[in-house]
Amino acid sequence: MPPHLLSDYLFVLVFLLVGLVFAIAPVLLAAIITPRGVGLKRLTTYESGMAPIGQAWIQFGVSYYLFALIFLAFDVDVLYLFPVLVAYGSFPWRDLVGIALFVGILSLAIVYAWCKGVFEW
Amino acid sequence: MLNIFSEAWQALLNFFGPLALVLVVGLVVALTYVQINALFLVWLERKVAGHIQLRIGPKEVGPFGVLQTIVDGVKLLSKELITPRPASWLLFVLSPILVFMPVLVPFVVLPFGENLQIRDLNVGLMLIFAFAGLNVLAILMGGWASNNKYALLGAVRSVAQNVAYEIPLLLSAMSVVIMANSLSLRAIVEAQQGLWFVFVQPVAAVLYLVGATAETNRAPFDIPEAESELVAGFHTEYSGMRFGLFFLAEYTNMFIVASVATTLFFGGWRGPIADGPWWFLAKVYLLIFGVIWVRWTFPRLRFDQLMNLAWKYLIPIALVNLLATALILKLVR
Numbered sequence: 001m002p003p004h005l006l007s008d009y010l011f012v013l014v015f016l017l018v019g020l021v022f023a024i025a026p027v028l029l030a031a032i033i034t035p036r037g038v039g040l041k042r043l044t045t046y047e048s049g050m051a052p053i054g055q056a057w058i059q060f061g062v063s064y065y066l067f068a069l070i071f072l073a074f075d076v077d078v079l080y081l082f083p084v085l086v087a088y089g090s091f092p093w094r095d096l097v098g099i100a101l102f103v104g105i106l107s108l109a110i111v112y113a114w115c116k117g118v119f120e121w
Numbered sequence: 122m123l124n125i126f127s128e129a130w131q132a133l134l135n136f137f138g139p140l141a142l143v144l145v146v147g148l149v150v151a152l153t154y155v156q157i158n159a160l161f162l163v164w165l166e167r168k169v170a171g172h173i174q175l176r177i178g179p180k181e182v183g184p185f186g187v188l189q190t191i192v193d194g195v196k197l198l199s200k201e202l203i204t205p206r207p208a209s210w211l212l213f214v215l216s217p218i219l220v221f222m223p224v225l226v227p228f229v230v231l232p233f234g235e236n237l238q239i240r241d242l243n244v245g246l247m248l249i250f251a252f253a254g255l256n257v258l259a260i261l262m263g264g265w266a267s268n269n270k271y272a273l274l275g276a277v278r279s280v281a282q283n284v285a286y287e288i289p290l291l292l293s294a295m296s297v298v299i300m301a302n303s304l305s306l307r308a309i310v311e312a313q314q315g316l317w318f319v320f321v322q323p324v325a326a327v328l329y330l331v332g333a334t335a336e337t338n339r340a341p342f343d344i345p346e347a348e349s350e351l352v353a354g355f356h357t358e359y360s361g362m363r364f365g366l367f368f369l370a371e372y373t374n375m376f377i378v379a380s381v382a383t384t385l386f387f388g389g390w391r392g393p394i395a396d397g398p399w400w401f402l403a404k405v406y407l408l409i410f411g412v413i414w415v416r417w418t419f420p421r422l423r424f425d426q427l428m429n430l431a432w433k434y435l436i437p438i439a440l441v442n443l444l445a446t447a448l449i450l451k452l453v454r
Contacts (some may be wrong), residue, residue, distance in 0.1 A: 007140055011147075011240045012248065015225045018148055023221035026198065027214075030362035034201045043206040045269040046357055055207060056273045060377060064281035067428065071284045074436075078291055082247060085299040088447065089454060096451050100444060107440055110432065119433055121425035 066118045073109045077102075147239035151228035159372040160190040164276035173295050173417045200361035208358065209266040216263030217359065217366040223252035224373040229306050232306045234390045234398035245306040246294060249381060250287075253336065256374065257283045263367075264355035274355025278344050278424065283336055285431035290332035292439035293325035296446045297385045306381075310389030317388040324442045326386040328435055330408075335431075338373065340416040344424055379408040 045052050081102070088095055113119065164179065164187055171178025179186030204213055230245035232238040242248055257280055264276020267438045298304060300321070302311035312318075335342035346354030355365050382406040383389055392400035422430070 008240060010140075011144060011229050011341065011410060012226055014144060015148065015151070015229050016222060018152070019222040019225035020218065022152060022225070023218040026362045026365065027202065027217070028202070028416075030198050031202055034361060036198055037201055037203075040206075042203060044268065045205045045207055046183070046352065047270065048352065052207075052269075056268045056270045062277055064277060064428075067281050067285060067432070071288070075284070075288055075291070078288065078295075081295055082298065082304065085295055088299050088302060088451065096447050099447050100333055101441050103440055103444055107437070110436060114433070119429050121429075 017057070066113065070109050071114050074106060077106055126379050136235070143239060147229070151239070154228070155224065155369070155373050158376050159369050160194075161187075162372045162375065163193075163368070164189045165410070166416075169410070169413045170417045173414070175288060178418040188360050197365040198362055199368075202236050202357075202361045202363060205268065205358050207268040209268065211264035213358070214363075216266060217363040219262065220256060220259035220370045221366045223255045224370050224377070226252045227377045227380075230306050231377070232310055232384060232389055235396065237390075237398050238307060241305055241307045243303070245307050246298065246304045246381075248274065249377065250291065250294070253374070253377070254287070256336075256370070260355050263359070267355075267358040269358050271351045271353070271356050272357045275357070279338065279355055279416065282338075282342060282410055282427060282431075285428055286332045286335035286342070286435070288429065289328045289435040289439040292436070292443055293322075293328040293332065294381075294385060296322055296325040296439075296443045299443070299446055299450065306384050306389075310384055310391065310446045313388045313391065317386065317391075322386065322442075322446070324438065325446075326382075328439050328442070329382055329386065330412075331435065333382060334415065335410055335427075337374050337378055337412075339375070339412060341419040341422050342427060343421060344427060358402060360374060366428075375409055375412065376405065379405045379412070382408055 019106070024065075045056070081099070084095065084099060088099075167189070168178040168186070181191035181372075182188040182192050204210060227249045230248055232241075254329050260279045260283075261276045264279070265273045267273070295372050297309060297318050300318065301309040303309060303312070338346060346356070351357070356364055359367060380401075383401060387404045388400075389399045390396055390398055
């Protein structure tokens with residue numbers, strides 16, 4: 001790896017670590033100086049004033065999982081477009097045909113979901 | 122004591138050379154800027170909201186109430202940090218930290234001016250989108266770990282929404298990348314010499330702004346925290362400084378998406394006269410003002426409308442826009 005790339009990532013790493021420190025510091029400070037209340041009721045979860053009924057960790061139908069599936073099919077593949085777009089224009093017509101085919105096949109995911117009625121509520 | 126510091130500084134300089142100087146100065150400026158930006162934006166939001174609703178907003182602390190946020194910050198710092206007993210302790214504590222940790226990274230590549238960029242990475246745009254993705258993870262963590270029904274629902278909605286609106290966001294950014302042939306933010310600004318991309322790519326600019334509003338969870342896309350139905354959404358159980366971190370991250374993210382919009386579509390630091398960082402900041406805060414204005418004007422979308430807007434309209438339009446751009450580029454060049 002060329003040295004200037006190494007220092008590029010050094011910048012990212014240092015900023016990330018400093019971000020971590022500056023996220024922990026105020027919470028730590030608050031944990032030291034804030035008062036502690038008494039009573040067990042304040043440690044229950046908030047349910048608009050009622051006593052909580054059961055837990056939140058139960059099975060329930062997340063109707064969004066289909067969207068998550070299309071997203072997986074879609075967004076992960078869309079990332080492959082970035083390098084192609086950066087190099088776009090270095091070939092006469094080949095890159096356009098490539099992109100059109102790629103995006104065309106990708107959009108079949110939406111067409112399929114649309115036909116299956118995922119977007120009907 | 123001072124001696125040790127200066128010696129360590131010398132060692133650092135010898136090791137990395139002038140890079141260390143850029144790194145340290147950049148860090149200090151970025152950190153200070155994050156705080157000041159959040160203080161200013163919270164005040165601006167309350168002031169604008171006040172005037173839109175025919176109130177005056179904060180006015181007691183400092184001139185026009187500008188110091189109100191500082192007082193609120195001190196109050197937040199002195200509030201008890203409550204971890205509910207049923208919650209999953211580790212994930213609950215980690216979530217606000219994870220949400221704030223990545224917000225500094227985009228400042229590495231944001232081009233405030235021609236020479237006012239900490240480091241021009243050749244993958245700058247990717248870097249910003251990659252670290253913005255951590256936000257969703259942190260929200261899901263916090264919402265699930267709270268073991269609170271409102272928080273869980275808010276988190277699940279947030280993931281579905283962020284995932285849906287990330288695609289038009291990426292695709293509209295791509296139609297700029299294809300024209301600039303680079304992911305470096307400085308190169309993208311330089312490609313807009315003379316003509317801003319907003320005039321060449323108006324559709325992509327609108328898609329980006331809609332997507333960015335949704336990514337920052339702001340009304341009319343604020344269904345993850347919808348106050349009237351979910352208390353506060355994913356951060357219902359968070360109190361004190363942990364809540365403060367969510368808030369700080371949200372306002373910094375607003376600044377970051379507005380900066381990326383300025384870079385991609387509005388010519389970055391360029392202006393009609395006297396190019397410089399003042400143009401960049403003016404455009405960014407004008408965009409943010411627009412986002413605040415939208416928040417206090419439009420009602421919240423229903424969830425099915427929200428998802429259908431993204432999947433049925435924004436994403437197909439963005440795909441067609443990208444292909445059309447590619448075709449026109451071939452015909453023109």
